[in-house]
Amino acid sequence: MNSPSRDAHVSSPIDLQGQARVFENTVHYRLRVGEEVVTEGTTKASPPDIGQFGPFSSTLSFPRAYAGQGAQLEVYGIRAQDGTPEHTVTIPLHLE
Numbered sequence: 001m002n003s004p005s006r007d008a009h010v011s012s013p014i015d016l017q018g019q020a021r022v023f024e025n026t027v028h029y030r031l032r033v034g035e036e037v038v039t040e041g042t043t044k045a046s047p048p049d050i051g052q053f054g055p056f057s058s059t060l061s062f063p064r065a066y067a068g069q070g071a072q073l074e075v076y077g078i079r080a081q082d083g084t085p086e087h088t089v090t091i092p093l094h095l096e
Helices: none
Strands: 008-010 014-020 026-033 036-044 054-060 070-078 085-095
Touching: 014 026, 014 070, 014 085, 026 054, 026 085, 036 054
Parallel strands: 008 085
Antiparallel strands: 014 054, 026 036, 026 070, 070 085
8 A cells, every 4th residue: 555654644535545466456445443344445456467466546535423533444355266355454544
């Protein structure tokens, strides 16, 4: 992940940027506060060829009610075999 960085203080909307090599180029993300999933979504990576890493970007918004809390941004792919998350990157954030 290029953005946001670990332990960043972020406000809504959050700009997501990074590189991924995931099944069908689909990058999944979700924002958690504790065990609660506040928001989630998907975006597409754009690799130069099959099996290579490619850039992705997206934005995600969260309700103002969560401002002042710590959160975890999870970015991951989905396994083709069984639909479970894989290659998860977890980034702690401070919501403002």
